[in-house]
Amino acid sequence: MDKLYWLEQIKLQDRAKVGDKAFYLSRIMQRGYPVVPGFVVSAEVLREFLETLNSSEALVADLPYSSLHLDVKNWRQLQQVARRLRQEISAAHLPQHLLSQIVNAAKELKSAYLIFRPTFVLPTIKHGVTKTSGLLESVVCECDEEAIALALKRTWSQMFRAKSLSYWQWAGIDLQQINLGVLVQPFRNAIASGLLNANSSEWEILATSGLGVAMTQGEVLPDVYYIQPETGTVKERQLGNKMVAYRVNDKAPVAALQTVPASGALVSNDSSLVPYLLEEDQQKQYALPEEHLQQLIQLATQIVKETGVNFTFEWTISCEATSTLYLTQMSTPLAIYNFHSIKGLGASAGRVTATAHIIVNAQQKPEQLPKGVILVTPTIAPDWLPLLQQAAGIITDKGGITSHAAILARELGIPAVVSVADATAIIQTGEKLLIDGDKGEVYRLTREAREIGQGEEDTGTKGTQGSYRGTSPVGGFSVKSSQRPSGISFGDAESFGHATRTRTQSPRSGDPHFDKLSAQPAALSHRAGVPQRQTPAEGNPPMPYGQASPEGAKLAGGSIPPADFGATQTPTALALVEESVHRQGEDNTGTSELTEDTKAPGWFPLRKVSVDKGTYLFSASSSSSSRLSLPMITTKLLVNLSQPSLIEQAQSLPVDGVGLLRSELMALNILEGKHPSAWLLEGHRTKLLERWYEQIIHFAQAFAPRPVFYRSLDWRSHELPSLNDNVESSTQSMLGERGTFSYLKNPAVFELELAALAGVQNAGYSNIHLLLPFVRTVEEFSFCRQKVEQARLTQVPQFQLWIMAEVPSVLFLLPEYVKAGVQGISIGTNDLTQLLLAVDREQGQLAKVFDERHPVVMGAVAQLIQMANSAGIPCSICGQAPALYPEIIDQLVQWGITSISVEQEAVERTYLAIARAEQKIILEAARRQRNQQ
Numbered sequence: 001m002d003k004l005y006w007l008e009q010i011k012l013q014d015r016a017k018v019g020d021k022a023f024y025l026s027r028i029m030q031r032g033y034p035v036v037p038g039f040v041v042s043a044e045v046l047r048e049f050l051e052t053l054n055s056s057e058a059l060v061a062d063l064p065y066s067s068l069h070l071d072v073k074n075w076r077q078l079q080q081v082a083r084r085l086r087q088e089i090s091a092a093h094l095p096q097h098l099l100s101q102i103v104n105a106a107k108e109l110k111s112a113y114l115i116f117r118p119t120f121v122l123p124t125i126k127h128g129v130t131k132t133s134g135l136l137e138s139v140v141c142e143c144d145e146e147a148i149a150l151a152l153k154r155t156w157s158q159m160f161r162a163k164s165l166s167y168w169q170w171a172g173i174d175l176q177q178i179n180l181g182v183l184v185q186p187f188r189n190a191i192a193s194g195l196l197n198a199n200s201s202e203w204e205i206l207a208t209s210g211l212g213v214a215m216t217q218g219e220v221l222p223d224v225y226y227i228q229p230e231t232g233t234v235k236e237r238q239l240g241n242k243m244v245a246y247r248v249n250d251k252a253p254v255a256a257l258q259t260v261p262a263s264g265a266l267v268s269n270d271s272s273l274v275p276y277l278l279e280e281d282q283q284k285q286y287a288l289p290e291e292h293l294q295q296l297i298q299l300a301t302q303i304v305k306e307t308g309v310n311f312t313f314e315w316t317i318s319c320e321a322t323s324t325l326y327l328t329q330m331s332t333p334l335a336i337y338n339f340h341s342i343k344g345l346g347a348s349a350g351r352v353t354a355t356a357h358i359i360v361n362a363q364q365k366p367e368q369l370p371k372g373v374i375l376v377t378p379t380i381a382p383d384w385l386p387l388l389q390q391a392a393g394i395i396t397d398k399g400g401i402t403s404h405a406a407i408l409a410r411e412l413g414i415p416a417v418v419s420v421a422d423a424t425a426i427i428q429t430g431e432k433l434l435i436d437g438d439k440g441e442v443y444r445l446t447r448e449a450r451e452i453g454q455g456e457e458d459t460g461t462k463g464t465q466g467s468y469r470g471t472s473p474v475g476g477f478s479v480k481s482s483q484r485p486s487g488i489s490f491g492d493a494e495s496f497g498h499a500t501r502t503r504t505q506s507p508r509s510g511d512p513h514f515d516k517l518s519a520q521p522a523a524l525s526h527r528a529g530v531p532q533r534q535t536p537a538e539g540n541p542p543m544p545y546g547q548a549s550p551e552g553a554k555l556a557g558g559s560i561p562p563a564d565f566g567a568t569q570t571p572t573a574l575a576l577v578e579e580s581v582h583r584q585g586e587d588n589t590g591t592s593e594l595t596e597d598t599k600a601p602g603w604f605p606l607r608k609v610s611v612d613k614g615t616y617l618f619s620a621s622s623s624s625s626s627r628l629s630l631p632m633i634t635t636k637l638l639v640n641l642s643q644p645s646l647i648e649q650a651q652s653l654p655v656d657g658v659g660l661l662r663s664e665l666m667a668l669n670i671l672e673g674k675h676p677s678a679w680l681l682e683g684h685r686t687k688l689l690e691r692w693y694e695q696i697i698h699f700a701q702a703f704a705p706r707p708v709f710y711r712s713l714d715w716r717s718h719e720l721p722s723l724n725d726n727v728e729s730s731t732q733s734m735l736g737e738r739g740t741f742s743y744l745k746n747p748a749v750f751e752l753e754l755a756a757l758a759g760v761q762n763a764g765y766s767n768i769h770l771l772l773p774f775v776r777t778v779e780e781f782s783f784c785r786q787k788v789e790q791a792r793l794t795q796v797p798q799f800q801l802w803i804m805a806e807v808p809s810v811l812f813l814l815p816e817y818v819k820a821g822v823q824g825i826s827i828g829t830n831d832l833t834q835l836l837l838a839v840d841r842e843q844g845q846l847a848k849v850f851d852e853r854h855p856v857v858m859g860a861v862a863q864l865i866q867m868a869n870s871a872g873i874p875c876s877i878c879g880q881a882p883a884l885y886p887e888i889i890d891q892l893v894q895w896g897i898t899s900i901s902v903e904q905e906a907v908e909r910t911y912l913a914i915a916r917a918e919q920k921i922i923l924e925a926a927r928r929q930r931n932q933q
Helices: 013-028 043-051 076-091 096-108 145-160 164-169 292-307 382-389 402-410 447-452 550-556 645-649 664-666 676-681 685-703 741-746 748-762 776-788 810-820 827-835 855-871 886-895 903-931
Strands: 002-004 037-039 114-119 139-142 179-186 190-198 203-209 225-228 235-236 246-247 275-277 311-318 326-333 340-344 347-348 351-358 374-377 393-396 416-417 434-435 441-444 579-581 607-609 614-617 627-628 636-641 656-660 709-713 768-772 803-804 824-827 876-877 899-904
Touching: 002 013, 002 096, 013 037, 013 043, 013 114, 013 179, 013 326, 037 292, 043 096, 076 145, 076 164, 096 145, 096 179, 114 145, 139 145, 145 164, 145 179, 190 292, 203 292, 225 292, 292 311, 292 326, 347 402, 351 393, 382 402, 382 664, 393 402, 393 434, 402 416, 416 434, 636 645, 636 903, 645 685, 645 903, 656 664, 656 685, 656 899, 664 685, 676 685, 676 748, 685 709, 685 748, 741 776, 748 768, 748 776, 768 776, 776 803, 776 810, 803 810, 810 824, 810 855, 824 855, 827 855, 855 876, 855 886, 886 903, 899 903
Parallel strands: 351 374, 374 393, 393 416, 636 656, 636 899, 656 709, 709 768, 768 803, 803 824, 824 876, 876 899
Antiparallel strands: 002 037, 037 179, 114 139, 114 179, 190 203, 190 311, 203 225, 225 235, 246 275, 311 326, 340 441, 347 416, 351 434, 434 441, 579 627, 607 614
């Protein structure tokens, strides 16, 4: 069988035929490690099969020799080509002699079910990266001839999906350069499954009950173990949240198991897997037996000795009589030789390789920055935002994970490492760096290190030329870690262990890797149950300041109901019923693709999303014809924004509106380096007002009728050294003349903001609301409310006046605030934490003390939610805590939070974390009711 390669027999020269995934697994198997057996259907078999396609169409007849260079910007044509090619592959018959060989080999595996895993080697591509995470997916089938033939063709056909064709085109890869093999392995029930991710500083083990599918689909939070590599001791273990497990459908009765509908199709045959609920006592136990935990640690220790300190493998414990531990996948990350690493705090996820640019004096902001460099500087002030749009990454000497550098990097979607001691002294301008915003590490690369690993199949840990920021150019979100040094990602995103506790990143506007696709429509659907955005003049620019729009007046007149933020909500079973998502473009082969221009209105984009410790399937496998369902949530999800350039991205997200429009960062685009007070002193109020209005109306227009909460200016003067021209500034303090206190001292700028908001209302937008920052006293609020009334904002019935709940005095004064007219609060965990714990959040060396999860902070948050509920006003949270620590979302939902507002990069995993928390409440209530009967 010269076209089938058993893992134990694969040689070095076979790598191109079997692919990297199978090759790495064979290497470890041949060293005596316990690996699930299997064989590879080589790339030669695919070529032979393609040559048998008998069609009069030139497109199909020339397929084995075609480069398939297509106009990927023409999505309709691309979808038609992809569908036609896949129809031909699905309808064709495998040559009998090949099929017989494969079936006979499969029977030697002695398993009722098989898994087909794509495995390939790609050439070095023009962009210097081979990011294939989520591009091709595994397929599960029964072990019979018909099912095997269908599964093999479905695996192959994924090469010709629209997103795959786009990727090959983007990467400059001809079809003949792709050597796609298929690794066939037995697929059996498991006691537990998971992964082990190892690096020099720490090992992380994730585990879940049964097959790893529940972890892959984001339906569970796996158990986590943190291991000290030198000693193999368990430093920390965390019990996950595991309510669901999966087993193969062996048709045998299983006692005491309650089956539940699957939330998403991982494989082509929906009947192959059966999900079931774990009993309550099982949920409270660790999925990984202690003896197998020690086996995993011993296994990792041995692999370190033989292969190095950085690797990731997936494992499973079989349900055989001996409960054998097997490795199912092995990934090798980027090997970094001859490097010096520097440790800091991971502040914004992603990895990037670029040239360093050093700015030693942070008080002297440069006029410009070379495009695509990694900026290295002591600290960053908010007025650096326009400059940072040229940077590929950020490194700072100081600062914590809620510092301005961290917040700005997350806003722009670029990797950042902060609190890197003496970085500006150690690193030199022009030096080649690789920064890892997940692990908080900076690598000083040599030429040899940069050239290693080129042309190999990507495992999700490869450094890139330019910033890849954690996503593939074909769509989907890859897993990234925020605090712990994880940062793992498998070549096939659906693989069992594709999970860490993480933040995901979405591509930043202007990234050349993403601009190549240019497949984003002008308007994308958003969260299920929220109406499509409507604007006074669809597609037209904002109306000039003060000029009303007839169509916009309809909004003010109430023809389109605004989103209801006026009352607190309690999750109900009815509201949490999963809502079906209609998929379009299905062909008669049982496969389906959703085109960008045929998405059903009212539904948000279908995609695969990595969330917290698992990957959640928002898009169907191309081999599944079933409809997917998306969990409805009653807790409102909002997004934090400041840049008009990011609006189009945010519109496609499943959000109910903008929970925090940061005026300080928004205004930096229009101030030309001068403080607003300087504009007023120079007599340019009208010009500045018009600019301010134009900035705000972009957001109001894009999200109407969804609410936009504009937070008025909250500057500490020393944070904006470049804007302090001829304006009296206070000393550098942690507090400064912040928030509403500064309005009392100098109300002119606040009055200008209110006039801009009134202009937006006059243009017909009733979805704009005001959020007052850093309110210390009821008297400060009353002053601001009087100004709001004078600006006639309250004459629009939908208008709401909220305050930020971030100064601890609100814990004692909230009832008085409500009496004075506060209509809602938004908890700012960043300032609340630093004021409660007396820790400056800009000081990275105090990062261990600055923790939003501290019992004092969480107690204050719980108290604020309870007080808001008692007062009958909505309570939101817009600090970094939910994004950085998704595990607290369970508590927020349980306490009754009305809405959660996060950065764009955290939206989708937060959505799913909310859904999981609400479903947990329903399940627990159902169990209590059952126990009472």
